[in-house]
Amino acid sequence: MSKFAKKKSGELPAVSTASLPDIVFMLLFFFMTVTVMKDSDVMVENTLPNASEIKKLEKKDRVIYLYVGKPTQNYQKVFGTESRIQLNDKFANVNEVGDYILSERAKKPQELQNVLTTALKVDKDANMGIISDIKQQLRRVNALKVNYTTYQGDAFNNLQ
Amino acid sequence: MSKRTDVPKVNAGSMADIAFLLLIFFLVTTVIETNAGLDRRLPRWNDNDTTIVMRYERNVLAIFLDSNGKLMANNNLVQLKELKTVALDFIDNGGSLSTSEEYCSYCKGERSATSSDNPAKAVISLASNRETSYGAYISVQNELVAAYNELRNREAQRLFKMNFTDMETQYGKAETSLIVKKELKERIVQIQKRYPLNIIDAPTITKN
Numbered sequence: 001m002s003k004f005a006k007k008k009s010g011e012l013p014a015v016s017t018a019s020l021p022d023i024v025f026m027l028l029f030f031f032m033t034v035t036v037m038k039d040s041d042v043m044v045e046n047t048l049p050n051a052s053e054i055k056k057l058e059k060k061d062r063v064i065y066l067y068v069g070k071p072t073q074n075y076q077k078v079f080g081t082e083s084r085i086q087l088n089d090k091f092a093n094v095n096e097v098g099d100y101i102l103s104e105r106a107k108k109p110q111e112l113q114n115v116l117t118t119a120l121k122v123d124k125d126a127n128m129g130i131i132s133d134i135k136q137q138l139r140r141v142n143a144l145k146v147n148y149t150t151y152q153g154d155a156f157n158n159l160q
Numbered sequence: 161m162s163k164r165t166d167v168p169k170v171n172a173g174s175m176a177d178i179a180f181l182l183l184i185f186f187l188v189t190t191v192i193e194t195n196a197g198l199d200r201r202l203p204r205w206n207d208n209d210t211t212i213v214m215r216y217e218r219n220v221l222a223i224f225l226d227s228n229g230k231l232m233a234n235n236n237l238v239q240l241k242e243l244k245t246v247a248l249d250f251i252d253n254g255g256s257l258s259t260s261e262e263y264c265s266y267c268k269g270e271r272s273a274t275s276s277d278n279p280a281k282a283v284i285s286l287a288s289n290r291e292t293s294y295g296a297y298i299s300v301q302n303e304l305v306a307a308y309n310e311l312r313n314r315e316a317q318r319l320f321k322m323n324f325t326d327m328e329t330q331y332g333k334a335e336t337s338l339i340v341k342k343e344l345k346e347r348i349v350q351i352q353k354r355y356p357l358n359i360i361d362a363p364t365i366t367k368n
Contacts, residue, residue, distance in 0.1 A: 129290030158295030
């Protein structure tokens with residue numbers, strides 16, 4: 001008989017899955033390294049606007065975060081749908097911002113206290129009234145370095 | 161008889177399942193944080209905000225952004241797309257006479273007498289309503305920064321054969337050595353002096 005006749009037709013060889021764990025581990029390590037555990041729960045809607053001319057905030061220990069936006073669905077019953085400021089884990093009024101910045105500043109090491117940046121994470125549907133109030137507050141406590149946190153993207157998308 | 165020293169093989173078939181489980185956990189909990197944005201410096205607080213320095217009208221580009229996202233630049237309605245060019249022409253105008261001290265030798269603008277004297281004098285004032293949306297405000301800020309960056313890049317290319325934005329990112333990196341950083345800082349300051357970022361968040365008082 002010819003040697004070619006031996007092969008059985010129609011049967012596919014089984015694909016080896018031995019390297020599957022390796023692939024999965026690779027993915028796992030990727031996600032483990034990029035994951036940042038959130039330190040505070042965001043209670044406001046926080047779709048940041050897009051901008052293209054952005055700069056990265058390098059040193060995380062020098063940043064104080066402020067969140068502004070509409071309360072999320074769970075909180076709307078209590079806090080309404082107007083834009084609110086979130087400091088740490090609670091909603092706050094505009095006039096509490098200054099004190100918050102001062103207390104956060106006091107928590108930081110002495111040598112960093114003069115180089116702090118305030119990152120404003122503001123929902124793109126918020127209006128400027130609340131932002132200018134916050135800015136006045138920041139000026140009062142001499143927290144002059146501000147970063148409007150945005151996503152990387154085309155700024156023209158913000159208008160829709 | 162088998163040898164006692166033989167270690168039995170552990171079945172690693174379920175390793176993939178365990179890894180998958182962990183993977184799915186991290187996938188679900190991951191929030192990729194955004195930590196980038198537009199840096200800005202607020203003006204110092206003064207008790208009577210009326211002490212704004214009077215400026216010549218030609219040195220101010222007054223931009224007003226209303227609650228519908230409509231833009232006015234020096235009393236003309238402009239589209240957001242045109243804003244960068246408007247700002248660029250204004251900053252880079254360099255209207256001072258070549259005999260005066262304030263002459264801007266590196267400007268490449270029209271040198272019109274009705275626009276700004278030099279980039280240091282040129283101020284962009286951005287006023288907005290309380291109802292203006294934050295998204296629109298950021299778009300405008302972004303366009304203005306884009307105009308400044310373009311000019312600064314041009315100047316940095318001319319002087320140091322390097323983009324200003326690249327110099328800044330390199331300066332911010334931790335792995336850059338101190339000697340390089342010092343040199344970069346000098347260069348950055350030099351460019352910043354030539355094109356200072358003068359964006360004011362309030363309407364300004366002008367004189368003719």
